[in-house]
Amino acid sequence: MDAEYGLKALRVRSKMTDPRISVIEGRLKKVNSILAVSSGKGGVGKSLIASTLSLALASKGYEVGLFDIDFTNPSTHIILNAEGISPTEENGVVPPKIHGLKYMSIIYYSGKRVSPLRGVDMSNALIELLAITRWGSIDFLVIDMPPGISDAILDLIRLVKKTSFLMVTTSSKLAFETVRKLTSLLLELRVPVIGVIENMKMRESSFIQEQVKGMGLRFLGEIPFDYSLEEAIGDVDKLLKTLFAQKVEELAEKIISQPLRN
Amino acid sequence: MHEWALAEAVVSTVSQIAEREGLRRVTEVKLKVGELQQIEMEILRFALSELKRSSLLEDTEFIIETEKAELTCRVCGHKWFFKRIEIDENAAEAIHFIPEIAHVYIRCPRCGSPDFEVTRGRGVWLESIKGAKQDD
Ligand SMILES: Nc1ncnc2c1ncn2[C@@H]1O[C@H](COP(=O)(O)OP(=O)(O)O)[C@@H](O)[C@H]1O
Ligand SMILES: [Mg+2]
Ligand SMILES: [Zn+2]
Numbered sequence: 285m286d287a288e289y290g291l292k293a294l295r296v297r298s299k300m301t302d303p304r305i306s307v308i309e310g311r312l313k314k315v316n317s318i319l320a321v322s323s324g325k326g327g328v329g330k331s332l333i334a335s336t337l338s339l340a341l342a343s344k345g346y347e348v349g350l351f352d353i354d355f356t357n358p359s360t361h362i363i364l365n366a367e368g369i370s371p372t373e374e375n376g377v378v379p380p381k382i383h384g385l386k387y388m389s390i391i392y393y394s395g396k397r398v399s400p401l402r403g404v405d406m407s408n409a410l411i412e413l414l415a416i417t418r419w420g421s422i423d424f425l426v427i428d429m430p431p432g433i434s435d436a437i438l439d440l441i442r443l444v445k446k447t448s449f450l451m452v453t454t455s456s457k458l459a460f461e462t463v464r465k466l467t468s469l470l471l472e473l474r475v476p477v478i479g480v481i482e483n484m485k486m487r488e489s490s491f492i493q494e495q496v497k498g499m500g501l502r503f504l505g506e507i508p509f510d511y512s513l514e515e516a517i518g519d520v521d522k523l524l525k526t527l528f529a530q531k532v533e534e535l536a537e538k539i540i541s542q543p544l545r546n
Numbered sequence: 547m548h549e550w551a552l553a554e555a556v557v558s559t560v561s562q563i564a565e566r567e568g569l570r571r572v573t574e575v576k577l578k579v580g581e582l583q584q585i586e587m588e589i590l591r592f593a594l595s596e597l598k599r600s601s602l603l604e605d606t607e608f609i610i611e612t613e614k615a616e617l618t619c620r621v622c623g624h625k626w627f628f629k630r631i632e633i634d635e636n637a638a639e640a641i642h643f644i645p646e647i648a649h650v651y652i653r654c655p656r657c658g659s660p661d662f663e664v665t666r667g668r669g670v671w672l673e674s675i676k677g678a679k680q681d682d
Contacts, residue, residue, distance in 0.1 A: 294569065294679045301672040303555035306562055355646075376551035377643065393640035394650045400660040401649055408668075409646040416551040416643065 304415035308443050314421035323452045324462020326431035329483040330452050331359035334428035336529050340536040342384040346423040349386040354430040355406050361391045365518045376416045383520050407435040448476040454484045479504040507531040553593030569677035572606045576674045580667030582615035584642045615667035619654040
């Protein structure tokens with residue numbers, strides 16, 4: 285049969301080809317910038333910064349998505365008080381909107397239960413969500429990352445080439461050391477790093493700023509330790525009135541005014 | 547994965563492979579679908595037939611095989627099969643979207659551990675593609 289077309293039959297063994305990978309790029313095609321809020325450490329403020337940054341960008345009139353990929357310890361739903369919402373099914377999954385943000389999290393599927401996932405499971409869950417989520421056309425997709433040099437970092441580098449990383453550290457040498465390592469990996473792989481934020485600053489010191497500049501990176505600014513922050517978790521109006529939010533808004537300005545890709 | 551999103555992923559992967567291999571037409575695609583994800587076959591087949599309208603895939607036959615989902619406990623070594631009827635409706639729905647959610651709801655029936663591996667039948671895989679190439 286094939287001969288009559290002048291064609292030769294061919295069988296391609298594609299065993300183990302994962303079809304999900306090929307659609308990921310397309311799903312993010314109309315996403316203008318992807319900002320992954322990262323750190324080598326946990327507890328440095330990634331989730332609060334990712335949430336507040338998303339709200340700040342949305343309040344400036346941008347279309348913003350927030351994607352919580354800290355699958356074992358998601359936090360942004362608590363910060364945003366995201367309850368009673370779930371994605372709709374439409375040729376995939378469309379994230380619901382909360383406080384003006386297109387919001388995606390594993391909590392739609394796990395609820396409040398513990399997710400005891402190994403690294404390979406987290407990677408698979410991320411690939412699945414990247415393949416099914418329809419972000420549509422948005423200006424910014426902010427990603428709340430798990431701590432460390434995780435599978436999530438490696439997967440974003442591998443599969444979401446237009447990701448830029450935003451690093452968060454505290455004033456501690458211990459936190460900065462993890463950021464330094466993670467950043468050096470990203471720089472080695474020529475992945476864009478927007479800059480470093482020093483969070484929970486409690487006393488004057490230029491240590492972090494000097495270190496950051498010494499690495500040839502942008503020091504985006506510092507956020508003081510804000511005692512009113514804990515009270516504002518789960519109450520977005522209150523959160524946006526904190527000094528913390530005011531500082532994050534200034535950072536948002538800096539991030540917008542700078543071309544993200546170099 | 548949602549069936550339509552999945553069908554889109556399959557069509558896109560097949561097109562990429564066909565292009566890479568220089569295929570003019572794709573005649574047959576063999577797909578393996580793991581039972582853990584509880585794919586609705588009717589919807590998947592319909593979605594594939596709707597999406598394959600491009601000339602490359604016009605007369606492609608999709609052969610879909612299902613694979614039982616086998617879970618193996620990392621702690622005690624017990625092996626068992628995932629059965630939808632044994633779990634609650636919401637859990638099944640969540641696992642349909644993200645198979646890894648199995649670790650949230652399912653425990654090893656022998657030792658109670660969530661630390662098991664999905665040794666077979668997790669998601670959707672492309673087994674082979676048959677097509678025709680320009681004779682040279
Ligand atoms: N600038 C700040 N001032 C006071 N508390 C902060 C500040 N930034 C973060 N926190 C608190 O630190 C803790 C960790 O923040 P979180 O965003 O969960 O960090 P991560 O996501 O990096 O693990 C939270 O209790 C949060 O309220
Ligand atoms: Mg966090
Ligand atoms: Zn067991």
